[in-house]
Amino acid sequence: MYELRNVTKRYTRGKDTVHALDGVDLSIADGDRLVIQGPTGGGKSTLLQMLGGLDRPTDGEVTLDGTDLAKLSEARLTKVRSENIGFVFQSFNLIPTLTAQENVETALVPLGVKTKERRERAAEALTSVGLGERLGHLPGEMSGGQQQRVAIARALVKQPKVLLADEPTGNLDESMRDEIMDVLERMWKELGLTFIMVTHDSAIAKKALRLATIRKGKLTVKENAGA
Ligand SMILES: Nc1ncnc2c1ncn2[C@@H]1O[C@H](COP(=O)(O)OP(=O)(O)OP(=O)(O)O)[C@@H](O)[C@H]1O
Numbered sequence: 447m448y449e450l451r452n453v454t455k456r457y458t459r460g461k462d463t464v465h466a467l468d469g470v471d472l473s474i475a476d477g478d479r480l481v482i483q484g485p486t487g488g489g490k491s492t493l494l495q496m497l498g499g500l501d502r503p504t505d506g507e508v509t510l511d512g513t514d515l516a517k518l519s520e521a522r523l524t525k526v527r528s529e530n531i532g533f534v535f536q537s538f539n540l541i542p543t544l545t546a547q548e549n550v551e552t553a554l555v556p557l558g559v560k561t562k563e564r565r566e567r568a569a570e571a572l573t574s575v576g577l578g579e580r581l582g583h584l585p586g587e588m589s590g591g592q593q594q595r596v597a598i599a600r601a602l603v604k605q606p607k608v609l610l611a612d613e614p615t616g617n618l619d620e621s622m623r624d625e626i627m628d629v630l631e632r633m634w635k636e637l638g639l640t641f642i643m644v645t646h647d648s649a650i651a652k653k654a655l656r657l658a659t660i661r662k663g664k665l666t667v668k669e670n671a672g673a
Pocket residue numbers: 457458464465466484485486487488489490491492493
């Protein structure tokens with residue numbers, strides 16, 4: 447699935463250079479479930495952005511199924527992203543004026559899916575995360591946990607190969623946190639996704655089978671950490 451070689455990301459501001467990622471090597475297999483943790487500013491979100499083709503490395507290769515994302519044109523990269531990669535963020539990033547169903551449908555627009563099929567697939571995805579009764583609700587009419595489930599449905603409706611989650615439970619209270627983790631866990635198993643998640647939650651990190659830690663842009667991976 448993913449092969450990262452010497453991935454480096456430098457941000458330069460005036461005379462200051464930040465090494466957000468500093469020579470990261472990482473292999474991620476199909477169907478893997480990788481948890482990423484580390485101190486704030488360590489480079490976790492930057493790594494996720496590289497994996498998701500949201501940004502390009504300063505140096506190195508980010509290969510997804512044989513294609514180096516760093517070398518793709520913007521148009522090709524957008525295509526790879528919209529077909530293969532689902533994102534879930536800490537702030538749910540829903541469009542406030544669209545219903546749950548319409549928010550989920552937005553993921554299918556760039557894929558050229560027709561209106562009727564879009565509607566059906568969005569309803570199906572929302573049902574699979576337990577929101578079949580909330581299709582017509584606006585984000586403001588839902589709890590945080592429900593909004594995050596809409597975001598998960600939006601990430602998964604296109605049937606991506608990869609799900610990237612950046613602190614998906616960061617804005618939620620404890621009970622909702624467990625609920626969202628259960629949904630993500632179930633989706634990973636049911637859909638055969640490759641699931642990569644950044645979390646500050648040490649309970650989740652402890653249970654991870656593969657745990658990556660990033661400090662000052664340097665990555666270490668512990669296998670079978672939770673076994
Ligand atoms: N667009 C940017 N411009 C300049 N510096 C940046 C930019 N994005 C990130 N950085 C810097 O890169 C480093 C890594 O940032 P990153 O967001 O990846 O950390 P993080 O591990 O996700 O932290 P957090 O846990 O707080 O989310 C930080 O020092 C940050 O200030």
